[in-house]
Amino acid sequence: xxxxxxxxxxxxxxxxxxxxxxxxxxxxxxxxxxxxxxxxxxxxxxxxxxxxxxxxxxxxxxxxxxxxxxxxxxxxxxxxxxxxxxxxxxxxxxxxxxxxxxxxxxxxxxxxxxxxxxxxxxxxxxxxxxxxxxxxxxxxxxxxxxxxxxxxxxxxxxxx
Amino acid sequence: xxxxxxxxxxxxxxxxxxxxxxxxxxxxxxxxxxxxxxxxxxxxxxxxxxxxxxxxxxxxxxxxxxxxxxxxxxxxxxxxxxxxxxxxxxxxxxxxxxxxxxxxxxxxxxxxxxxxxxxxxxxxxxxxxxxxxxxxxxxxxxxxxxxxxxxx
Numbered sequence: 479x480x481x482x483x484x485x486x487x488x489x490x491x492x493x494x495x496x497x498x499x500x501x502x503x504x505x506x507x508x509x510x511x512x513x514x515x516x517x518x519x520x521x522x523x524x525x526x527x528x529x530x531x532x533x534x535x536x537x538x539x540x541x542x543x544x545x546x547x548x549x550x551x552x553x554x555x556x557x558x559x560x561x562x563x564x565x566x567x568x569x570x571x572x573x574x575x576x577x578x579x580x581x582x583x584x585x586x587x588x589x590x591x592x593x594x595x596x597x598x599x600x601x602x603x604x605x606x607x608x609x610x611x612x613x614x615x616x617x618x619x620x621x622x623x624x625x626x627x628x629x630x631x632x633x634x635x636x637x638x
Numbered sequence: 639x640x641x642x643x644x645x646x647x648x649x650x651x652x653x654x655x656x657x658x659x660x661x662x663x664x665x666x667x668x669x670x671x672x673x674x675x676x677x678x679x680x681x682x683x684x685x686x687x688x689x690x691x692x693x694x695x696x697x698x699x700x701x702x703x704x705x706x707x708x709x710x711x712x713x714x715x716x717x718x719x720x721x722x723x724x725x726x727x728x729x730x731x732x733x734x735x736x737x738x739x740x741x742x743x744x745x746x747x748x749x750x751x752x753x754x755x756x757x758x759x760x761x762x763x764x765x766x767x768x769x770x771x772x773x774x775x776x777x778x779x780x781x782x783x784x785x786x787x788x789x790x
Contacts, residue, residue: 488759492691492742494775521758526743528687556694556736560762600743600753607758631689631742 485519485637486566488559492633493551494528495574500627505580506536506573507632508619510544511612513567518638519609520618525601527630535623537589538603542616545580547572567638572617580619589623609637642676643719644787645707648683650728652772652779660732661690661779663770664786665698666763668721674760675769677787681752682745688773688780691739692755695768699733701726721765721790736767739774752782760789 491509498504506525511518523538551571554564572580590601612618620632645664652659666673682688705725708718726733740761745751763769769786773779 490692490740490761492739492774494742524741524743526745528689528744551738553738557738557740559740559757559759561694561764561767562762599746631691631744633741633743635741 487563488637489553489557489565490633490635491551491553491557491571492631493571493573494631495629496548497627497629498574498622500625502622502625504622505576506620506622506628508541508572508580508617509569509634510572510617511567511569511614513614515614516567517614518567518569518612518636520605520612520634520636521609522635523603524633525620525630527599527628529628529630534626534628535589537586537621537623539586539619539621540583540616541580541619542583543581544617545576546578548575549573565638569636571634640714642713642789643707643711644785645705645711645725646785647705647725647727648781648783650781653729653732655776655778657774657776658735658772659779660729660770660772662727662784663695663733663768664723665726665768666721666723666765668765670765671721671790672765673721673723673763673788673790675763675786675788676757676760678755679785680771680782681750682780682782683749684780685747685749686780687747689744689775689777690771690779691742691774693739693770693772694736695733695770696736697734698768699729700731702730703728719790725786733768733770735770735772742774
């Protein structure tokens with residue numbers, strides 16, 4: 479088991495994706511760690527849909543290549559819970575619609591389904607205070623589990 | 639002694655329909671002392687969709703409604719906040735926000751929908767800055783009952 483690295487800070491970032499194509503396995507958004515050597519630890523993930531689509535599913539999965547996102551939110555010092563330092567890892571929040579999809583590393587972590595995807599429904603995935611380790615050059619994304627386009631607000635909290 | 643505080647109030651609808659309009663904020667006016675926010679609660683009081691996001695502020699703006707916590711807002715009822723932290727609930731001129739947003743959600747058009755954000759490690763609010771609920775998109779942020787919990 480890898481030795482956990484010392485952590486210097488906790489970060490949070492949120493954003494809203496643009497509509498994905500109505501295609502299964504398309505990425506809605508992802509936290510990607512582009513650093514060459516440094517790992518990060520995902521503490522919390524939340525998703526709040528605004529699309530109101532019926533019978534949608536989504537799943538959370540690791541990614542091994544970033545793909546080409548439609549929009550990227552780049553966290554800075556204001557996203558540090560201590561307001562001291564921009565993320566050393568350079569971690570970013572990528573949002574749909576992707577022109578090149580990220581590379582999935584199955585199987586799924588988490589696969590919620592809502593019979594009707596009512597606006598404001600909130601899904602939350604808490605990995606505990608130790609967090610889910612994201613090695614350098616990898617990420618974790620939210621993907622469409624059905625051929626239904628969804629739009630919503632995606633937030634990640636992580637340590638590094 | 640723990641210097642843990644909580645304060646609550648009802649915000650009004652954000653001014654204007656532009657993106658980044660602020661609904662309410664905890665402002666730390668102290669010149670040198672930081673505070674750390676542990677929880678933010680918000681429950682909407684209108685049946686209209688809303689898109690609250692959590693974001694830092696670097697100026698207070700011009701507030702028209704403010705709750706000033708005193709000794710009764712201290713969990714141990716011993717001391718008013720040393721920082722002088724206040725809860726601003728309405729503005730004639732909005733604070734200056736410092737994005738990107740830390741967290742985002744959206745709320746359905748139902749009275750009483752809301753959330754409780756718990757920050758296990760706390761979010762530090764440096765002296766002379768604030769932490770606000772604002773709308774990241776060009777949709778009015780609806781009024782609601784808001785609570786900030788912090789320590790200093």
